[in-house]
Amino acid sequence: MSEALSQIPGGLRYYFGREARLRRSIEDTAMSVLDGWSYEEITTPTVDYYSLFDRAMGHSESHHAFRFTDTDGRLLALRPDVTSAVARAAATLFASSERPLRLCYAASVFRQQPRTRAEWRRELTQIGCELTGANTLAADVELLVIASEILDRLGLGEDFVITLNDVEIFNGVAANLELDASARDEMRQLIDARDAVELERFLTPHASAGDRRAFVRLTQLAGKRDTLDKARGVITNPRSVNGLDHLESLWRVIESLGLADHFEIDLGDVSRLDYYTGLTFKVYVAGAGARIGSGGRYDALTAKFGKAEPAIGFVLDLEALADLLVVRKRDLGSIRAPQREASRVSNDDPALLFQEAMNRRAEDARIRVCM
Numbered sequence: 001m002s003e004a005l006s007q008i009p010g011g012l013r014y015y016f017g018r019e020a021r022l023r024r025s026i027e028d029t030a031m032s033v034l035d036g037w038s039y040e041e042i043t044t045p046t047v048d049y050y051s052l053f054d055r056a057m058g059h060s061e062s063h064h065a066f067r068f069t070d071t072d073g074r075l076l077a078l079r080p081d082v083t084s085a086v087a088r089a090a091a092t093l094f095a096s097s098e099r100p101l102r103l104c105y106a107a108s109v110f111r112q113q114p115r116t117r118a119e120w121r122r123e124l125t126q127i128g129c130e131l132t133g134a135n136t137l138a139a140d141v142e143l144l145v146i147a148s149e150i151l152d153r154l155g156l157g158e159d160f161v162i163t164l165n166d167v168e169i170f171n172g173v174a175a176n177l178e179l180d181a182s183a184r185d186e187m188r189q190l191i192d193a194r195d196a197v198e199l200e201r202f203l204t205p206h207a208s209a210g211d212r213r214a215f216v217r218l219t220q221l222a223g224k225r226d227t228l229d230k231a232r233g234v235i236t237n238p239r240s241v242n243g244l245d246h247l248e249s250l251w252r253v254i255e256s257l258g259l260a261d262h263f264e265i266d267l268g269d270v271s272r273l274d275y276y277t278g279l280t281f282k283v284y285v286a287g288a289g290a291r292i293g294s295g296g297r298y299d300a301l302t303a304k305f306g307k308a309e310p311a312i313g314f315v316l317d318l319e320a321l322a323d324l325l326v327v328r329k330r331d332l333g334s335i336r337a338p339q340r341e342a343s344r345v346s347n348d349d350p351a352l353l354f355q356e357a358m359n360r361r362a363e364d365a366r367i368r369v370c371m
Contacts, residue, residue, distance in 0.1 A: 099133030172240030
């Protein structure tokens, strides 16, 4: 069946004129910020072996890839994400490079997905970064501060909120209830859907009536530091408590940097927990219909390609950002500057470390945080 050459496939589109210039400016602004934090740009192959994504993302995610075979019969795919290829590069091409390794990118990803809304896209552009080789509070803070700076420089500083969770909170509860893999996944889906009635029903064979009600209320909560205090009254297993402790340490630094207005704790956000190993976060901006970015810690990923290393990263959705700025009639000048020598910032106290880092970035200095 031949298609009219005047048409393009569904879920794809042209960009031109002001909208094309705006997209380029968003990308340049974000990449300039990432360069300012000493992230080196990397370009990954648009086409790669499907097995890469199947191994890194898991089958439930990788099966959305566009797949085809080459002349040798090998199964290939248009990349459905960039993190998989960056993790492989970290474990192979950059195995002997200085740690922590900081890489960033702006790249298209391609996904087959059902048409569920009016604005349906099968090609998306991700602006992201990955920090490999540091499992520290400072590494987690660095990613959150960078995301905040990008949004601020895009003129969204009054309107964004980044929600935080730690997968070990959920993992500890699931282990304490002795759930098998199937039951664990069912509970995760119920929490993520905020389905309080079904969640309490699900918990009936596993917990007392009082514990069930308390836990269900907890998963509905989102807020500031008091959310952690309420959680400690319900969750007492050591694994979950470690996750709460980490979030509290992170929150103290966020408060000290004067960023608390832009952050919330959301213990009901448990999507894709099998991919992450610690901190997870999502980025929301007022006026957007859905999140415009997400990230987290994935310390098990590089082990699939070589040596196991801690890693954390995030991506922002260029299309969602452009849609917001078009509605707000914003134009951005291209501010990407030539690469400069980075000055090193070091301090054993994460709050003081990032206060100094943020001060230097406010002066547009290029920096490298020492960990």
